[in-house]
Amino acid sequence: MARTPKALALGAALRQAREEKKLLLRQLGKAIDRDIGVLSRWETGDRTPKPEQVAQVLTTLGVNGERYEEIMTLAYGTAESQWSATTLPEQRQQMTAYLDWEQNASRIVEVAPLLVPGLLQTSDYIKAIMTAGGVPTSEIATRVATRIGRRDVLTKRNPADILVLLGRGALNQEIGGRQVMIEQLRHLLEMAARPNVDLRIVPDHRGWHPGLEGAFTLIESSDAATGRRVLARSATIAFVETRRSILMLHEDRDVRAYRRSIEQIMPLVLSADASARLVDDLRKRMEETCDNRARVAEVEA
DSSP: OOOOHHHHHHHHHHHHHHHHTTOOHHHHHHHHTOOHHHHHHHHHTSSOOOHHHHHHHHHHTTOOHHHHHHHHHTTSSTTOSEEEEOSHHHHHHHHHHHHHHHHTOSEEEEEESSSOOGGGOOHHHHHHHHHHTTOOHHHHHHHHHHHHHTTHHHHSSSOOEEEEEEEGGGGGSOTTOHHHHHHHHHHHHHHHTSTTEEEEEEOSSSOOOGGGGOOEEEEEESSEEETTEEEESSEEEEEEEOSSOEEEEOSHHHHHHHHHHHHHHGGGSOOHHHHHHHHHHHHHHHHHHHHHHHHHHHHHO
């Protein structure tokens, strides 16, 4: 059976728990009377332990409370073709797995009709989304820092290539107000100037296309890894986030469907140069409007 993203995530969680206790595989194997080869394949996702076996490992390692519950959510449905996370504990585990894929990506395609995708967001844009979305104030700074840290995949040595198919409507939202949006547009231009970033605007009034059905991400990896161990090669996942759940798909038929969606959108997009000009023109118009308002306010004062 092919290693699924959920099986990889479970294996990574078990390995992390073992390493935190500074136990070697042979020591854990002796403690629970399991062959070291079997334990190794559990940790790489080549084989999937039964839920009771996962519970045995966690109990032996002294994992309890909330973390125990979160890891146990991964022990069910590991062979399913779609990983749908509907509970908060499983969503946390799934996001951890997603970030591993993202950080080891060779290519990322973001289809984003209404919002700038996370990898290209400024800190103020992120903060505005989270504030309006009801994220507790005490958590915002940490979440913003985490999302900003994800940019490393685009700026590190040997970065991932990214293609962003950004809907024209995303540029009109003024998330956080006009000044925040001006800075966001400026940041888009700076990122688009990087050789590994291909920003394409999908204009309005182009009729139906798959991007209108919602945002999604396709991540390709020649060395998709979790932690220090390479777990899969030449793999691709599709990631779809909704208001109440997150869906990760890895089966070839599902990945092909999202590839076809990208192929359907590409004939509609502006060229890279035309996209940059459109973003820059909008930025200039916003800045001019802000300057005019400032002058009027100064005169009235």
